Amino acid sequence: MRHPRTFAVSAALGLALAGFGAIPATAAAPAAAPAAGSTAHYTAAGKHTAANDRAFYDAVMKSVAKKRAANPLAASVTVYYSASNAPSFRSQISQSAQIWNSSVQNVRLAESSSGADFQYYEGNDPQNGSYASTDGHGNGYIFLDYGQNQQYYSVRVVAHETGHVLGLPDHYSGPCSELMSGGGPGTSCRNAYPNSTEKSRVNSLWRNGLASAFKPAA
Numbered sequence: 001m002r003h004p005r006t007f008a009v010s011a012a013l014g015l016a017l018a019g020f021g022a023i024p025a026t027a028a029a030p031a032a033a034p035a036a037g038s039t040a041h042y043t044a045a046g047k048h049t050a051a052n053d054r055a056f057y058d059a060v061m062k063s064v065a066k067k068r069a070a071n072p073l074a075a076s077v078t079v080y081y082s083a084s085n086a087p088s089f090r091s092q093i094s095q096s097a098q099i100w101n102s103s104v105q106n107v108r109l110a111e112s113s114s115g116a117d118f119q120y121y122e123g124n125d126p127q128n129g130s131y132a133s134t135d136g137h138g139n140g141y142i143f144l145d146y147g148q149n150q151q152y153y154s155v156r157v158v159a160h161e162t163g164h165v166l167g168l169p170d171h172y173s174g175p176c177s178e179l180m181s182g183g184g185p186g187t188s189c190r191n192a193y194p195n196s197t198e199k200s201r202v203n204s205l206w207r208n209g210l211a212s213a214f215k216p217a218a
Contacts, residue, residue: 054167054169055134056132056133056134056140056164056165057164057165057166057167057205058134059118059134059140060079060117060118060140060165063117063118063140064077064078064079064117067115067117077106077107077108077206078107078108078109078110079107079108079109079110079117079118079165079166080109080110080111080112080115080116080117081093081097081109081110081111081112081116081117081118081119081120081165082111082112082113082116082118082119082120083111083120084113084119085119085120085121085122086120086121086122086144087122088122088146089120089122089144089149089154089158092144092149092154092155092157092158093111093120093158094111095155095158095159095192096109096155096158096159096162096192097109097110097111097162099155099159099192099193099194100159100162100163100166100194100202103193103194103199103202104166104194104199104202104203104206105203106202106203106206106207107166107202107206109162109165117140117165118140118141118142118165119140119141119142120141120142120143120144120158121141121142121143121144122143122144122145122146123143123144123145123146124145124146124147125143125145126145126147128143128145129145129147129148129183130142130143130144130145130148130149130157130161131143131161132161132164132165140165142158142161142162142164142165144157144158144161148183151187152183152187152189153187153189153190153192155192156179156189156190156191156192159179159192159193159194160179160180160182163179163180163194163198163202166202166205166206167201167202167205167206168180168194168198168201168202170182171184172184176189176190176191177191177195178195178197178198179191179192179193179194179195179198180194180198
């Protein structure tokens with residue numbers, strides 16, 4: 001995804017590629033996303049480091065750990081998200097959650113109206129595009145850019161950014177079959193599923209994450 005942040009909604013976004021729905025050009029002005037700290041983007045534009053990916057995962061784990069401390073006997077880790085600030089992408093967000101829930105076993109994604117571990121936001125940010133961000137203090141969010149989600153396959157964009165929540169780094173040089181290659185394979189790539197290596201990595205992280213989430217939050 002790409003850089004600085006302008007969240008005004010443009011009336012000029014009427015074009016959608018075949019195969020995924022247009023994002024309404026007349027959508028209500030979205031809520032402003034929090035100030036960004038560490039960010040991970042869908043394309044290689046702008047500054048990005050592996051530390052940013054780790055920071056987002058750690059922020060989500062910190063939030064999950066608080067819930068685990070209150071309910072340590074829960075059988076599995078569930079990460080809760082809110083899509084209330086990204087209503088135009090509700091379908092893609094739901095599909096992304098289903099993709100991840102069908103792909104991995106040690107962590108689940110579920111929508112919550114309160115107490116979410118991370119938020120989705122929508123708007124226009126042509127310089128940054130779509131990205132995952134954390135302020136470094138246990139708060140994380142995913143920003144979905146209208147223009148980029150019309151240029152690229154939207155469900156893949158959302159599933160890719162959600163992969164950062166689950167601990168996966170970007171790997172732009174990878175093939176289309178690799179979800180975390182993001183926009184690297186180009187706009188024709190329509191794969192929205194993690195490959196076997198990515199699935200294994202998430203399961204491994206959250207097997208360890210399950211243990212670490214039992215620890216009291218700092």
